[in-house]
Amino acid sequence: MxxxxxxxxxxxxxxxxxxxxxxxxxxxxxxxxxxxxxxxxxxxxxxxxxxxxxxxxxxxxxxxxxxxxxxxxxxxxxxxxxxxxxxxxxxxxxxxxxxxxxxxxxxxxxxxxxxxxxxxxxxxxxxxxxxxxxxxxxxxxxxxxxxxxxxxxxxxxxxxxxxxxxxxxxxxxxxxxxxxxxxxxxxxxxxxxxxxxxxxxxxxxxxxxxQLSYPATWYLNENHVTKRVARSAHPATVPCQLYKTKDSYIFLMAMTDKFWEILMLLLNDDVLKEERFKTVAQRRENRDLLTQEIDRVMAANTTAKWLEILQGKIPCAPVYDLPQAIESPYIRDIGxxxxxxxxxxxxxxxxxxxxxxxxxxxxxxxxxxxxxxxxxxxxxxxxxxxxxxxxxxxxxx
The missing domain is CATH 3.40.50.10540 (Crotonobetainyl-coa:carnitine coa-transferase; domain 1)
Incomplete structure (x- = not known):
């Protein structure tokens, strides 16, 4: 013992x-x-x-x-x-x-x-x-x-x-x-x-x-029914979902104005910098259009390349299958x-x-x-x- x-x-x-x-x-x-x-x-x-x-x-x-x-x-x-x-x-x-x-x-x-x-x-x-x-x-x-x-x-x-x-x-x-x-x-x-x-x-x-957590609180107090959103997206915060890259998908979570500003610097795309995407509320209202525009930008590189650019700067992750997840060197590095x-x-x-x-x-x-x-x-x-x-x-x- x-x-x-x-x-x-x-x-x-x-x-x-x-x-x-x-x-x-x-x-x-x-x-x-x-x-x-x-x-x-x-x-x-x-x-x-x-x-x-x-x-x-x-x-x-x-x-x-x-x-x-x-x-x-x-x-x-x-x-x-x-x-x-x-x-x-x-x-x-x-x-x-x-x-x-x-x-x-x-x-x-x-x-x-x-x-x-x-x-x-x-x-x-x-x-x-x-x-x-x-x-x-x-x-x-x-x-x-x-x-x-x-x-x-x-x-x-x-x-x-x-x-x-x-x-x-x-x-x-x-x-x-x-x-x-x-x-x-x-x-x-x-x-x-x-x-x-x-x-x-x-x-x-x-x-x-x-585990229903905040969707239950929203319903109990505001009668709001949370529904599924495409690409495994968060029901209220945008961008927070899967986006298409050149070869697969990446999950991006620029959920605050701070992370959105960093993402804009890294992506450096004029359309994404437009006024209609400037605030959290505007991004939520224009979710579908924003998805198209981020897909367009992300399609220029592979997921691996985007991870090199983004990881450690904004919350993001590759979408691994089980072998990829288990064989990732990171999990052995951390024990x-x-x-x-x-x-x-x-x-x-x-x-x-x-x-x-x-x-x-x-x-x-x-x-x-x-x-x-x-x-x-x-x-x-x-x-x-x-x-x-x-x-x-x-x-x-």
Whole structure:
């Protein structure tokens, strides 16, 4: 254990699987918390161990490792009497229990604060569900894409007059996991201050809806309906969109008068300097015409050439595909690729944690086989070799 990390000494039990929950708890494990992943031996553990198409061994995958670095794994069947007893013994030693189960499951499994406070009054219980635990959708299953659809995010994504589109990756899962880890950390701080634990709830739907941000505020207060704009443009600020270059596209964001003036110096085009484009309001009113004129100027050079001229002076970026993004030298220069040795791939690489501690990226250690820490943790709790063998024979571990 790296005792210099902020969460060193914190023990978190994670009843989790797949994406949102494991993504959030991995921030905590990366920051030094001892995250103990509870996996049900009756179903082969976290379902993401079997999520392909690329596998590391018979019950491990690159998908699983993406969300579970620096974690321990214990096999426990929480529905068995012996498994529950072992779980409660572990709760006595822990600071938090977190889960990403369906909203009606934490109470049924007895992993709420009400169910655990007699064991450990300081325990913080984090719940990440699809729709929350306190409404008539508590027992509904739910996934990221459904939230993007119902919360209105798909309606804002894609080109006008085309079918609504989802984000390219499961951003609602990831945002919800990050918000859940923030909520759990706040709960831990409160418990250390007061000696009192609590429940912390976060749902996919609530987080998805919250991501509507200022378009929601505009609608709530002014009844304004934000719509999709061509070229992935900002709904109100111009220029802020894709523009055509000689060979591809570039994203330009001259969103203030200051950046517009710099852009005009760099492009040095008489039409763009005309009065009708002088102010933010005028540029918004003449968006379509301005798009044509900037396209005309940008068509003179390749994207690479424009980046040489513009980067570092005004906000702009190339539009990369996945290989280009991952193979960019910049991401290795800043340490956003980390090597995480795995028994089946000693050179395994994953993306780095975006948080730096004392100016350094956080290290990563592959999550071991399902139940790799079961024996160690049970022995720590006082179980003898014979008792551990009996638990295994009973199917409790």
């Amino acid at each position: 790296n005792t210099q990390l902020p969460l060193a000494g914190i023990r978190i039990i994670a009843v989790e699987q797949y994406g949102a929950g494991p993504y959030g708890s991995m921030f905590l494990s990366d920051m030094g918390a001892e995250v103990i992943k509870v996996e049900n031996p009756k179903i082969g553990g976290d379902v993401s161990r079997q999520t392909g198409p690329f596998f590391l061994d018979e019950n491990d995958s690159y998908f699983f490792q993406t969300f579970n670095l620096n974690k321990k794994s214990i096999t426990l069947n929480l529905k068995s009497e012996a498994g529950r007893k072992a779980f409660e013994a572990l709760v006595k030693t822990a600071d938090a229990v977190t889960n990403n189960l369906r909203g009606d499951q934490p109470e049924k499994l007895g992993i709420t604060y009400e169910a655990l406070k007699h064991i450990n009054p300081k325990i913080v219980c984090g719940h990440l569900s699809a729709y929350g635990r306190d409404n008539d959708r508590a027992n509904w299953p739910g996934y990221d894409y459904l939230m993007q659809a119902e919360a209105g995010l798909m309606s804002l994504t894609g080109e006008p007059d085309q079918a609504p589109a989802r984000f390219g990756v499961s951003m609602v899962d990831f945002m919800t996991g990050a918000v859940a880890s923030l909520g759990l950390t706040a709960g831990l701080l409160g418990a250390y201050r007061t000696g009192q634990g609590r429940d912390i709830d976060v749902s996919l739907f609530d987080v998805a809806l919250h 956003m690729v980390r090597k995480v040795p795995h028994p089946s791939n000693p050179g395994m690489e994953v993306l780095g944690n975006p948080i730096k501690v004392d100016g350094k990226r956080l290290d990563g250690k592959a999550c071991g086989k399902m139940g790799n820490s079961t024996h160690e943790l049970l022995a720590e709790l006082g179980y003898s070799e014979d008792q551990i063998a009996e638990l295994k024979a009973q199917g409790a571990i």
